[in-house]
Amino acid sequence: MTATDLSAEERIRKAIDVGREYLGVDNGVLSYTGDGRYEVVETNIQSGPYARRGVVDLNGTWCRHVVESGEPLGFADARDSEYRDDDALETTGLHCYVGAAVDIDGETYGTLCFSDAEPRNDPITESERDFVAVLAEWVGSELERQKHYAELREQNERLDEFAGIVAHDLRNPLSGAIGFTELAQDHVSGQAAEFLDRVRGALDRMESMIAECLMLAKEGTDVGERTRVDLDGVVRNAWDTVRTRDATLSVDIATGTTVLADEMRLQRLFENLFRNCVEHGGPDVAVTVTGDEGGFAVADDGPGLPTDVEHALTAADAENIKSFGLGLLVVERVISGHGWDLAVDSSDEGTRFAVSDVNAAEPVHEALAAD
Template identity: 80%
Template sequence: METFSTMTGTSDRPDRPDRLDRSDRPDPFESLLRLTARDLTTDERIQRAIGVGREYLGVDNGVLSYTGEGRYEVVETNIEGGPYAQGGVVDLDGTWCRHVVGTGETIGFADAVDSEYRDDAALEATGLRCYVGAEVDVDGETYGTLCFSDDEPRSDPITDRERDFVSVLAEWVGAELERQKHYAELRDQNDRLDEFAGIVAHDLRNPLAGAIGFTELAQDAVSGQVAEFLGRVRSSLDRMESMIAECLLLAKEGADVGERTETALEPLVRDAWDTVQTRNATLTVELAPDTTVVADEMRLRRLFENLFRNSVEHGGPTVSVTVTGDGRGFAVADDGPGLPPEVESALVEADAENVKSFGLGLLVVQRVVSGHGWDLSVTSSEAGTRFEVTDVNAAEPIHHGVDGN
């Protein structure tokens, strides 16, 4: 039977990690921490994590596998050829990883010939003498394994610290895969929501536009009480148009946020202010220098627009609005008459019904905050209202690779 080493061509390579002085190995946990902090796609993170494990263990091969339905499918690896290259599929029963999948335990040996696995079928099937593997879980279910191996035995035993590190690395990889999966689900959900919103916008707005147009024509042709009645009809139609726009916006902002970018706050705040009918209201911006927020830029802009609109509509035409903030969060305060107590408490408690009683704009604000996973606090009195958003940079920016992951 052709073995792993002859299929992959890994033997006698001059750059084998185990040819290095093992006392000079970098701390793998520090390497993993640096990797976590870097701006990489999920695939790039996993590829580099495999490199960290290979270097630390001093072995040729690193493989992330999917083991569903009794098969062993190679998801990520440094192996460039043969059945164990990326995308390769082999029978799980012929691999060392079947022991990991069967028990859920991390296993490792420096030389299979000198271990309890000396007569195991995987020794002949793969040709691998040295092996360390751990289970990878995604959403509480077995996804596959993360393993490191070599066709030559290692001179020193696999230590408990090395097994523990491979276990930690497998947990880290599982978390990366979970995140990738959840963001893909969010993108699909948001795509469906956009499709629905488009249908609603077309099917409701087209006949509404016709009703508004014919009402305007009728107003031009009549006078007296009939004109007054048509004026009320026109006002109702205009309100319907506004409500459709608000509902579509709410549907969009209500979705959970997937991709985020680092956004400069001050120019976004000033642009949002310029889009709102602020009449004689005044804006003061007191932000720490170069303040940024990790967010969906468009939804963050909608949040400020709705807070500004709320201040002007309920605080009066000469209301003063102040925006403050730093890297931990931001606040929008005004000197208007304040919110009703039930609306103030409903905003903090995420009580949508009571929030809607004060207009859909504040519900949009609440949904944007919750969609980002931020924290919202509201204080209001006769002297004014203050909306404070905190924990804004707890999540890192999300970047997708060329395959959309």
């Protein structure tokens, strides 16, 4: 069994055993020292106050010096050191000690220490203190990884809950509003019909925003398995699903051009780019899509994007992109999730989104399938 086959807890226990053997001492302890207490997280000690999950007063331990200074501490015999009169000698009964701080996200989590009730004949060397410090740093990284995985799982659970709320509590009444609006449109004319058209347009936009929220919440940013997608076909399908009003589409894509992509996400990318063209370029904007094996571009002849939007997209600054609408955030997520490059060029004469390196690397699953 290799180290990667072990759980995080098993790897930490292994590190404790390695440290004990290297230093030639009986005890190894990983502690948590928050709130002024000393809680044993992991150890080889089987019984007593320093066994696993044991809690004692931090002030009665050698480790308090490590927590206070942030520096490694070590001595072979407390009676022959500056700590000969320290209270910890009586409360712990430990004469030999080496310990270092364990940090997580820049803050002290606790300590990793090695000790023995009997003094060690050889003095604790600088290299041994350095060894314990490095081991403590590794343990801190392992605990930090566990913490981040736990936070990620919690975040995913919240996203799943959010997606369920969106799907049920928002879509159901929205569907009713769309249905009643359609019924009303069949019975009115003139200005009332014009007002209802605007209402229906707003409801359709709300439905699109819900779909975008679900895409961001449930699918995340990473793209898994990809297939060869016909670029011309996905462009035209996307155009047909968007309310383009009097906008026109021109497609100039080399015959047979395919893109290695998640087809559904690629279509969403084009849908959101087209929607952006119409919303910001006006109802009669002219949209042009070009493409070949190296990439594709969507351009319009509208008034151009605000400078801060252009900069946020080019820098993949998700926080700022969100302030300009979920549609552009979906665009950024799809592009970054595929590992593609995006360039945005906008002026008074129009805006051009250019995506490149679309077929730069073959996914692992395809490479394996080809072997």
